[in-house]
Each structure stands twice: as structure tokens, then as C-alpha cells.
Amino acid sequence: MTSSTTHHRDAADRRRTSTDRAAAAAALAVVTALALASCSLSGGSSTPTSSATQSQGSEESSTASTNGPAASSITLVTHDSFNVSPEVLAAFTEETGIDVTMVAPGDGGALVNQLVLTKESPLGDVVFGVDNTFATRAIEEGVFEPYTSPALPESASEYLIDDALTPIDFSDVCLNVDLAWYEENGQTPPQTFEDLLLPEYAGQTVVTNPATSSPGLALLAATVGAFGETTAEGTGGWIDYWASLRDNDLLVVDGWSDAYYVDFSGGGGDGVRPVVLSYASSPPFTVGDDGEARTAALLDTCFRQVEYAGVLAGAENPEGARQLVDFLLSEPFQADVAEQMYVYPIDSSVELPQEWVDFAPLASSPWSVPADTIAQERSEWIDLWTATVLR
Structure with a gap:
């Protein structure tokens, strides 16, 4: 197996669906993630940290803002395939003073199920990873507040389905x-x-x-x-x-x-x-x-699957959530998604890896x-x- 194939397998392991883990394990992941989110938001330290807690491999990354105490914190609810380079997430914290904690309750289907079940007491402030096969259910359940990022590139306009969701990537x-x-x-x-x-x-x-x-x-x-x-x-x-x-x-x-x-x-x-x-x-x-x-x-x-981000109704920090949605459309994040999550950036102006150009044409x-x-x-x-x- 070549190193690139191994790389693909590592990435694909982050994209596994709910049946790749038992229901009990999925429930445990939710409980653990909620506990971590609670600790992150209630900690009394004056030195901010941004922790990305992910279901796969228990990977964690921490970044500290170089601009002094953080203005606020937000919790990003996402699927267990989400991955971002630590320096990209650190750039968001440095630019905004907002710390990000991640909660990953499962794959894309499990994510929507949890958003619906917890809509009266949302798991966080902002969500990434609801796709076009599940989006309508979440919209109809009133999971999101209206917000479409003004940073939306022209290439994303064809994927708009509701004023509560912003398209971020596709595959x-x-x-x-x-x-x-x-x-x-x-x-x-x-x-x-x-x-x-x-x-x-x-x-x-x-x-x-x-x-x-x-x-x-x-x-x-x-x-x-x-x-x-x-x-x-x-x-x-x-x-x-x-x-x-x-x-x-x-x-x-x-x-x-x-x-x-x-x-x-x-x-x-x-x-x-x-x-x-x-x-x-x-x-x-x-x-x-x-x-x-x-x-x-x-x-x-x-x-074609399209993944969206949105601000959760009842979010404790809706303004911070909107800033993160905007950031997901920024060049640093858009340039990161191909290598980290093996999806295409929604912004067509972002340069793809050369091997994608050569061997991954879109339909x-x-x-x-x-x-x-x-x-x-x-x-x-x-x-x-x-x-x-x-x-």
C-alpha cells in the first residue's frame, strides 16, 4: 500500500458512518463530548485555550490566542469526519479572540438526529456538516436561526437551499x-x-x-x-x-x-x-x-453531497457563531478541506492539490x-x- 493510499485510509476512517461503531459507543461519544464542552465553557482560567475534541482517535489540539484573554467561547457541533489543521483553527482564535470547542455526536445522520433531539437545549452555538440529504429535516424542526454568510462566493449560490444554512464544501x-x-x-x-x-x-x-x-x-x-x-x-x-x-x-x-x-x-x-x-x-x-x-x-x-454550516437556534453566542460560519468560507479554511476532509471547497477560486486536478475530476x-x-x-x-x- 502506498503512502498516499494510507493517507486516504486515514482520511476515510474519519468519514465512517454510524454503523462503524456500536450505538452504545455513539452515545458515549455524545456524553463525553458534552462533558468536555461544559468544562471548556465553564473553566475559570484566565488563559484561553481552544480545544478540538474529535470522536476519531481522540485527537485534540489546543491553541492560545496571542491577543490576550479571549472575548468569548463557542461550541461547534459537527460530525466525526470533521478535521481541520490546528494552525487554521488557531488563526480564527487569534483573529477573533473566540475559543472553539468541538462536539461530534456521530456521522452526518447522527448529527442531525442529535440536533433535533436537543433543539430545546442545543449542544452548542454553530453546526458544520449537515448535508443535503438530511438538511430539510433539520430546517423543518427549527434547529437553526436565519443566517447566510455575506462571505458566500458566487460558486456557492447554486447550492443554497434555505436562509438558515451556508454551503461550505461538496463531494x-x-x-x-x-x-x-x-x-x-x-x-x-x-x-x-x-x-x-x-x-x-x-x-x-x-x-x-x-x-x-x-x-x-x-x-x-x-x-x-x-x-x-x-x-x-x-x-x-x-x-x-x-x-x-x-x-x-x-x-x-x-x-x-x-x-x-x-x-x-x-x-x-x-x-x-x-x-x-x-x-x-x-x-x-x-x-x-x-x-x-x-x-x-x-x-x-x-x-453530489453538499455540507452546510448554520447558527443554532438558542445559541449562547450567536454572534460568535456567525463569525465562525464566515471563517469557514475564508481562504485558509477552504484551502484546507481537500487535504483534511477530502472534499472540494465550495469556493471554486481556491486552488486544489495537483493530484486532484489530475485524477479527481468532478462529474x-x-x-x-x-x-x-x-x-x-x-x-x-x-x-x-x-x-x-x-x-
């Missing part, structure tokens, strides 16, 4: 193929959803469960966009596609890490399946000594489904998918 969830496997086996890689149904590609695909994986839900949404809705009887449209894919020896696993590193032939392990659900940003992390990527994303199978026409449709149909989609694919 394309796509099927990836192991180019080396296909070359070694004398076969042409598939290119489209329909190709995966052909007999010559039987037993080659591994995906994640949309009930337990946010990439899995994104892929489900992509097929809804590609093949249309089902009938009232639950036939036709996208469900017929999944039934056919099931019959072509589809493998379904709970989490991304197992799919990519256990079952995928290009994941550096002993996997035998050359098609996996991953991200358009995955191929740069398979570049070998020859300077070429071992894998490629199938750009006709992508769904020109990703499949899309309106956020309100996802909100209304999500549970029914998952139930129907489960009954059909996992029967």
Missing part, C-alpha cells in the same frame, strides 16, 4: 473501478449504471447500505435521479434497477471502510471486487510510483434529487430498498 459520491484489475484481467471497465447489470460484470460490485451509510444513501438518491420513482406498488423506476443489480451478484456491506479496504480489489487488501462505492476524490490516493492512479471514478454514477452532470423530496421519501426509499435488495 461527488460515485462508483469507483480498479483500473489495474481490469487491465490484468483483459476486460473493459464498466462506465454506467446500466453496464453493471451486464453478465460480464456479475459479482464485481460492492456498495454500502443506505440505511447505515451516508454514501449508500447518496447512491440510492443517484439511482432515483437516474431511473425515476417507483409506482405506488413499489415497482418500476429505481427499485427495478436495484433488483436487477441484486440478481447480478451485488454485495452490500454496512460501512465504507469494509467496502473499500476489505472487498474492493483496489483498496490495498485482499478484496476481489473491482467496483466499489466511494468518492470522486478517491483516485488521487491510489497514485503509484509511476505517477498514475490505479483507480477511477465513474462520473456517470455520481451524486459534469451529477444525478440530483431535490432536498425536500429526499426529506419526504427517505424512510420509504430505505424500507423498499431493504425489502428488495436484502431479502
Whole structure:
């Protein structure tokens, strides 16, 4: 496994979904994070510190403002995939005098669930990481106060869905193929959803469960966009596609890490399946000594996920929360997200790493489904998918 592949695995481990950890562990993470947040906000020291407490690996970073005592503190509620360079967070504290404590209750789905459950007594002041598959639910529950950052770049305008949320980054969830496997086996890689149904590609695909994986839900949404809705009887449209894919020896696993590193032939392990659900940003992390990527994303199978930040209703420090939302659109943070969270900055003027330019092109026409449709149909989609694919 190359160092870049290891880097990808480390990053992906931060993007694991809720099923990669037991429910009890998730609950413990919430309790622990709340306790840490309480300590940070109530401490009596006159020397400010900014601690970033993260679920993965118990990583912590502390920064002290060089401008004297901090004016205030805020708590950022985020998912357990959130990662930022310590010097970037330190710059925010230095510029504003605001200390930041992080609470990470789980993956993107768990994050929204916790925001809704605690809306009468919010976990913090500001949230980052609500995506377009879950955003409408949080909006309808009154989780946020209205605020869209005035620092929003023009390239972000197409992703606006409500005046309470500011788009910060995005990523394309796509099927990836192991180019080396296909070359070694004398076969042409598939290119489209329909190709995966052909007999010559039987037993080659591994995906994640949309009930337990946010990439899995994104892929489900992509097929809804590609093949249309089902009938009232639950036939036709996208469900017929999944039934056919099931019959072509589809493998379904709970989490991304197992799919990519256990079952995928290009994941550096002993996997035998050359098609996996991953991200358009995955191929740069398979570049070998020859300077070429071992894998490629199938750009006709992508769904675009967008992550948002917002000020929580009932926040103790709404002004500090608004300042952090603005900072998430600043050049230092936007330039940091590709390397730290393996997503694309929402500001298209920010320079990407060269390997992303070479090997991580975005889909020109990703499949899309309106956020309100996802909100209304999500549970029914998952139930129907489960009954059909996992029967």
C-alpha cells in the first residue's frame, strides 16, 4: 500500500458512518463530548485555550490566542469526519479572540438526529456538516436561526437551499473501478449504471447500505435521479434497477471502510471486487510510483453531497457563531478541506492539490434529487430498498 493510499485510509476512517461503531459507543461519544464542552465553557482560567475534541482517535489540539484573554467561547457541533489543521483553527482564535470547542455526536445522520433531539437545549452555538440529504429535516424542526454568510462566493449560490444554512464544501459520491484489475484481467471497465447489470460484470460490485451509510444513501438518491420513482406498488423506476443489480451478484456491506479496504480489489487488501462505492476524490490516493492512479471514478454514477454550516437556534453566542460560519468560507479554511476532509471547497477560486486536478475530476452532470423530496421519501426509499435488495 502506498503512502498516499494510507493517507486516504486515514482520511476515510474519519468519514465512517454510524454503523462503524456500536450505538452504545455513539452515545458515549455524545456524553463525553458534552462533558468536555461544559468544562471548556465553564473553566475559570484566565488563559484561553481552544480545544478540538474529535470522536476519531481522540485527537485534540489546543491553541492560545496571542491577543490576550479571549472575548468569548463557542461550541461547534459537527460530525466525526470533521478535521481541520490546528494552525487554521488557531488563526480564527487569534483573529477573533473566540475559543472553539468541538462536539461530534456521530456521522452526518447522527448529527442531525442529535440536533433535533436537543433543539430545546442545543449542544452548542454553530453546526458544520449537515448535508443535503438530511438538511430539510433539520430546517423543518427549527434547529437553526436565519443566517447566510455575506462571505458566500458566487460558486456557492447554486447550492443554497434555505436562509438558515451556508454551503461550505461538496463531494461527488460515485462508483469507483480498479483500473489495474481490469487491465490484468483483459476486460473493459464498466462506465454506467446500466453496464453493471451486464453478465460480464456479475459479482464485481460492492456498495454500502443506505440505511447505515451516508454514501449508500447518496447512491440510492443517484439511482432515483437516474431511473425515476417507483409506482405506488413499489415497482418500476429505481427499485427495478436495484433488483436487477441484486440478481447480478451485488454485495452490500454496512460501512465504507469494509467496502473499500476489505472487498474492493483496489483498496490495498485482499478484496476481489473491482467496483466499489466511494468518492470522486478517491483516485488521487491510489497514485503509484509511476505517477498514475490505479483507480477511477465513474462520473456517470455520481451524486453530489453538499455540507452546510448554520447558527443554532438558542445559541449562547450567536454572534460568535456567525463569525465562525464566515471563517469557514475564508481562504485558509477552504484551502484546507481537500487535504483534511477530502472534499472540494465550495469556493471554486481556491486552488486544489495537483493530484486532484489530475485524477479527481468532478462529474459534469451529477444525478440530483431535490432536498425536500429526499426529506419526504427517505424512510420509504430505505424500507423498499431493504425489502428488495436484502431479502
